[in-house]
Amino acid sequence: MVVASREHLHVLQEEDSSKRRQILAGARKVFMDLGFDGASMGEIARAAGVSKGTLYVYFADKSALFEAILEEEALFHGQVVFNFDPARDAETTLKDFGQAYNHLLCRPGGGSAIRTVMAIAERMPDVGRRYYLRVLDKTINRLSEYLKAHVASGDLEIDDCDLAASQFMELCKASLFLPLIFQAASPPSEQRMTEVVDSATRMFLAAYKAK
Amino acid sequence: MVVASREHLHVLQEEDSSKRRQILAGARKVFMDLGFDGASMGEIARAAGVSKGTLYVYFADKSALFEAILEEEALFHGQVVFNFDPARDAETTLKDFGQAYNHLLCRPGGGSAIRTVMAIAERMPDVGRRYYLRVLDKTINRLSEYLKAHVASGDLEIDDCDLAASQFMELCKASLFLPLIFQAASPPSEQRMTEVVDSATRMFLAAYKAK
Amino acid sequence: MVVASREHLHVLQEEDSSKRRQILAGARKVFMDLGFDGASMGEIARAAGVSKGTLYVYFADKSALFEAILEEEALFHGQVVFNFDPARDAETTLKDFGQAYNHLLCRPGGGSAIRTVMAIAERMPDVGRRYYLRVLDKTINRLSEYLKAHVASGDLEIDDCDLAASQFMELCKASLFLPLIFQAASPPSEQRMTEVVDSATRMFLAAYKAK
Amino acid sequence: MVVASREHLHVLQEEDSSKRRQILAGARKVFMDLGFDGASMGEIARAAGVSKGTLYVYFADKSALFEAILEEEALFHGQVVFNFDPARDAETTLKDFGQAYNHLLCRPGGGSAIRTVMAIAERMPDVGRRYYLRVLDKTINRLSEYLKAHVASGDLEIDDCDLAASQFMELCKASLFLPLIFQAASPPSEQRMTEVVDSATRMFLAAYKAK
DNA sequence: CATGAATGAGTTTTCATTCAT
DNA sequence: AATGAATGAAAACTCATTCAT
Numbered sequence: 010m011v012v013a014s015r016e017h018l019h020v021l022q023e024e025d026s027s028k029r030r031q032i033l034a035g036a037r038k039v040f041m042d043l044g045f046d047g048a049s050m051g052e053i054a055r056a057a058g059v060s061k062g063t064l065y066v067y068f069a070d071k072s073a074l075f076e077a078i079l080e081e082e083a084l085f086h087g088q089v090v091f092n093f094d095p096a097r098d099a100e101t102t103l104k105d106f107g108q109a110y111n112h113l114l115c116r117p118g119g120g121s122a123i124r125t126v127m128a129i130a131e132r133m134p135d136v137g138r139r140y141y142l143r144v145l146d147k148t149i150n151r152l153s154e155y156l157k158a159h160v161a162s163g164d165l166e167i168d169d170c171d172l173a174a175s176q177f178m179e180l181c182k183a184s185l186f187l188p189l190i191f192q193a194a195s196p197p198s199e200q201r202m203t204e205v206v207d208s209a210t211r212m213f214l215a216a217y218k219a220k
Numbered sequence: 221m222v223v224a225s226r227e228h229l230h231v232l233q234e235e236d237s238s239k240r241r242q243i244l245a246g247a248r249k250v251f252m253d254l255g256f257d258g259a260s261m262g263e264i265a266r267a268a269g270v271s272k273g274t275l276y277v278y279f280a281d282k283s284a285l286f287e288a289i290l291e292e293e294a295l296f297h298g299q300v301v302f303n304f305d306p307a308r309d310a311e312t313t314l315k316d317f318g319q320a321y322n323h324l325l326c327r328p329g330g331g332s333a334i335r336t337v338m339a340i341a342e343r344m345p346d347v348g349r350r351y352y353l354r355v356l357d358k359t360i361n362r363l364s365e366y367l368k369a370h371v372a373s374g375d376l377e378i379d380d381c382d383l384a385a386s387q388f389m390e391l392c393k394a395s396l397f398l399p400l401i402f403q404a405a406s407p408p409s410e411q412r413m414t415e416v417v418d419s420a421t422r423m424f425l426a427a428y429k430a431k
Numbered sequence: 432m433v434v435a436s437r438e439h440l441h442v443l444q445e446e447d448s449s450k451r452r453q454i455l456a457g458a459r460k461v462f463m464d465l466g467f468d469g470a471s472m473g474e475i476a477r478a479a480g481v482s483k484g485t486l487y488v489y490f491a492d493k494s495a496l497f498e499a500i501l502e503e504e505a506l507f508h509g510q511v512v513f514n515f516d517p518a519r520d521a522e523t524t525l526k527d528f529g530q531a532y533n534h535l536l537c538r539p540g541g542g543s544a545i546r547t548v549m550a551i552a553e554r555m556p557d558v559g560r561r562y563y564l565r566v567l568d569k570t571i572n573r574l575s576e577y578l579k580a581h582v583a584s585g586d587l588e589i590d591d592c593d594l595a596a597s598q599f600m601e602l603c604k605a606s607l608f609l610p611l612i613f614q615a616a617s618p619p620s621e622q623r624m625t626e627v628v629d630s631a632t633r634m635f636l637a638a639y640k641a642k
Numbered sequence: 643m644v645v646a647s648r649e650h651l652h653v654l655q656e657e658d659s660s661k662r663r664q665i666l667a668g669a670r671k672v673f674m675d676l677g678f679d680g681a682s683m684g685e686i687a688r689a690a691g692v693s694k695g696t697l698y699v700y701f702a703d704k705s706a707l708f709e710a711i712l713e714e715e716a717l718f719h720g721q722v723v724f725n726f727d728p729a730r731d732a733e734t735t736l737k738d739f740g741q742a743y744n745h746l747l748c749r750p751g752g753g754s755a756i757r758t759v760m761a762i763a764e765r766m767p768d769v770g771r772r773y774y775l776r777v778l779d780k781t782i783n784r785l786s787e788y789l790k791a792h793v794a795s796g797d798l799e800i801d802d803c804d805l806a807a808s809q810f811m812e813l814c815k816a817s818l819f820l821p822l823i824f825q826a827a828s829p830p831s832e833q834r835m836t837e838v839v840d841s842a843t844r845m846f847l848a849a850y851k852a853k
Numbered sequence: 854c855a856t857g858a859a860t861g862a863g864t865t866t867t868c869a870t871t872c873a874t
Numbered sequence: 875a876a877t878g879a880a881t882g883a884a885a886a887c888t889c890a891t892t893c894a895t
Contacts, residue, residue, distance in 0.1 A: 026879095028879080028880090041342075042342055042343075043342070043343055044257070044339055044340065044342070044343065046255070046256075046257030046258060047257060047340075047343055049863080049864065049865085050864075050865060050866080051863090051864080051865090059880080059881090060880065060881045060882060061865090061866085061881085061882075062866090062867080062868080062880070062881050062882065062883095063879080063880055063881070064866095065865095065866065065867075066878095066879070066880070066881095070865080070866075071864095071865070071866090121342070124338050124339065124341070124342070125339075126402070127335050127338060127339065127401055127402065128255060128335065128336075128338065128339030128340075129255070129339075130335070130401060130402050130403045131253065131254075131255070131332070131335070131403070132254065132255070132258060134403040137401075137402040137403040137404070138402060138403050138404045140402065141398065141399060141402035141403075141404040142404060145398060145402070146399075146404070169419070171395065172394060172395050172416065172419060175394040175395040175398075176391055176394040176395075176419070176420070176423065178394075179390035179391060179393060179394045180387055180390060180391065182390060183383060183386040183387040183389075183390045184382065184383050184386040184387075187352065187356060187386075188352060188357075190338060190341060190348075191337070191338065191341050191348040191349060191351065191352035191356070192341045192342070192345035192346075192348040192349045192352075193348070193349040193352040193353060193357070205383065208380070208383060208387070209387070211427060212387065212423060212424070212426075212427035212428075213423070215423070215426040215427040216422060216423035216426040216427065217423075239854090239855090260888080260889060260890080261889070261890055261891080262888095262889070262890090265857095270855080270856090271855065271856045271857055272856085272857070272858095272890090272891085273855065273856050273857065273858095273891095273892085273893085274854085274855055274856070275891095276890090276891070276892080277854070277855070281890075281891080282890065282891095448858095450858080450859090463764075464764055464765075465764070465765055466679070466761055466762065466764070466765065468677065468678075468679030468680060469679060469762075469765055471884080471885060471886085472885075472886060472887080473884085473885080473886090481859080481860090482859065482860045482861060483860085483861075483886090483887080484859065484860050484861065484862095484887090484888080484889080485858080485859055485860070486887095487886095487887065487888075488857095488858070488859070488860095492886080492887075493886070493887090543764070546760050546761065546763070546764070547761075548824070549757050549760060549761065549823055549824065550677060550757065550758075550760065550761030550762075551677070551761075552757070552823060552824050552825045553675065553676075553677070553754070553757070553825070554676065554677070554680060556825040559823075559824040559825040559826070560824060560825045560826045562824065563820065563821060563824035563825075563826040564826060567820060567824070568821075568826070591841070593817065594816060594817050594838065594841060597816040597817040597820075598813055598816040598817075598841070598842070598845065600816075601812035601813060601815060601816045602809055602812060602813065604812060605805060605808040605809040605811075605812045606804065606805050606808040606809075609774065609778060609808075610774060610779075612760060612763060612770075613759070613760065613763050613770040613771060613773065613774035613778070614763050614764070614767035614770040614771045614774075615770070615771040615774040615775060615779070627805065630802070630805060630809070631809070633849060634809065634845060634846070634848075634849035634850075635845070637845070637848040637849040638844060638845035638848040638849065639845075661875090661876090682867080682868060682869080683868070683869055683870080684867095684868070684869090687878095692876080692877090693876065693877045693878055694869085694870085694877085694878070695870095695871085695872085695875095695876065695877050695878065695879095696875080696876055696877070697870095698869090698870070698871080699875065699876070703869075703870080704869065704870090855895100856893105856894100856895085857893100857894105857895100858892105858893095858894095858895105859891105859892085859893090859894105860889105860890105860891085860892080860893105861889100861890105861891100862888105862889095862890100863887105863888085863889090863890105864886100864887080864888070864889100865885100865886090865887085865888100866884105866885080866886085866887105867883105867884085867885075867886100868881105868882100868883095868884095868885100869881105869882105869883100870880105870881085870882100871879105871880085871881080872877105872878100872879090872880090872881100873877100873878105873879095873880105874876100874877080874878100874879105
């Protein structure tokens, strides 16, 4: 009896072979531009400069390729260092974080991953959930931890730090992210971003700063 | 000959023939569940209870059908009456609005239109932009107008009312909408929604309430 | 929630629409000539004179099309009337049956169905088993019943009538079927077939004729 | 340059290099389990424990590899010693042969070669014919020779010994081989095989034993 | 107007084969 | 000789769209 077995990522096609990176780069672009369904493996192959067959040497199928990109994205987000040193004061920390966060989201293609995953979350719930937990929720938690430290130090007065973290992040995006992602506005200027983050910080502290 | 037969179509395709409504109802369901690409004209025909051919009698192609649904959605949002009577006090108005807004977004399938449009905004920028302007931006503006009235009355102190409107709307969704749309959480309980809206209102007024 | 449903054979695409027959005819030829794997849906479409898409309107997939052909084959075999009237004497009955059976197997393409099913029986056991039971075993049983009647009448002395039926059928094919199906001989002449069937009958009766 | 490098291949591709045997062993397994079309060169390479490239060092293409296996099979069948010593009495000889023959066919995977070749005989007639002649017909002839000797000795009375040989071989398979190969029955028990062979022998001798 | 049968271009995926090392 | 990465042609299958009735 012969059992079909399929082992992707052989010894020689290491996690980081240059072909693999080349494919991921091409695929990222196509997926982010056209969405999961809109992207065709042919288009991806062309963008990556490899043959269609080669795609399948490195990735089991279209989904696996897509998820590999999300994995990369998650790693990238995981490596972005937000300075959440508890010793720093809240205003500075929040402003810095807000700026960095907005840069992340509003960088060219920055919102694309979010949008692309969102688009298929209904049909591929696991993919959606995993992305949310590893990317968005992760950041919420990091900020939440910071806030808790300052609550402990008596600096802030917050009942639900997870909610507060969410609130701050939403505030930072206000008026910027949705128009961008709906193609109703160009990426915001540096100055506008600063204004919005400043406003968000002011509002946040007005509500949560200990008296 | 062919030309002659073209003429009378318009008579029967009145904006509101019952067949047309029937098709739109079926199509909405399918588009919202499966996304633009995931929805097939066959599935839509089945859901609408008409033949595939009939779809093309009323709509030029898949995109036109999709846009007709967004048009409906826009009309629907335009008709939702948020009570922005300037005479009402801010706290009540904001809380009421926040609740209604969250109900709109978190109702089963409520985020679907947003998600669905978002998903194709990159490939069909006009569709994305139009939807944003007619649905999301429209609501921002209505809230903004309300806020301006209260700024004028000295009740609130707001520099940028458009931004403030955006901020409030984002605050209301905090911790609720993203997990829901990414399939990482079930629809929030009524109580949780109230808590979040209350918190949003508190924060908003802490920042913008005139002293 | 939209549940994808797929109903082949709608009301209007009846079991016996002419397109369906046309497709089956083309597919039969291609399948029998090239085997299940060797036959491509494109080739079948060409042979049937329809588009590839049409194939899938009538049959869910390649397997379903193949099984529909086997179904036809089974029906055909079921309708072949072997004269197993118990009143007829054994020698005549066996000779007539043997001739008819050989004609069935050795007719152009007659062995092809058997060969084609045999070929995929390991990978599609259900298909193999079903075909065996409906076509080959069916005939064995009909012959076996006849033999039992003659055992009862004291005409024949047979211990295991099922085995005896198998034996007679195998004897009839001796030297004819295997060379044919292995492409090592042309279809046997009428005369040769008669000789072999006569020899089979003689041998069978020598063993089983009551003394 | 290219020409020069061609030359030395033959030295290492001796008919019996161990790599070659290794490949054949793996390929046999895969071909017999999955059929010619179902077997992929990748699967074969894996089963043989060599790289895909190496397959092509030893065999021109998939067909050549397949035919090499049939060649082996033919050699194997040629070496199976059926004891056709003319001195032995017919009953014992036939029973022994019948048992051995059935063991050959009903051993796990025993019918596989026959089935596999049968499957492609229409598309590759030469392969089919050659296999028939070298394996099946060969055995028929050996048995036929034995029978002729006994006809000569007056022991048996047979008109057409080739036909008689075929007949006996078919009788031995009766009720056993077809159900097995169509996946409609498990391999027969030793006892059942004996019964069938005994019955075949009895019938054969009833017809052909000289009076 | 309404139908649904028919299409064919396009999609994902597989696999025999080649070739640089 | 041996490898295994890479290819591209071809396969199964889908689906938006057309058109005769």
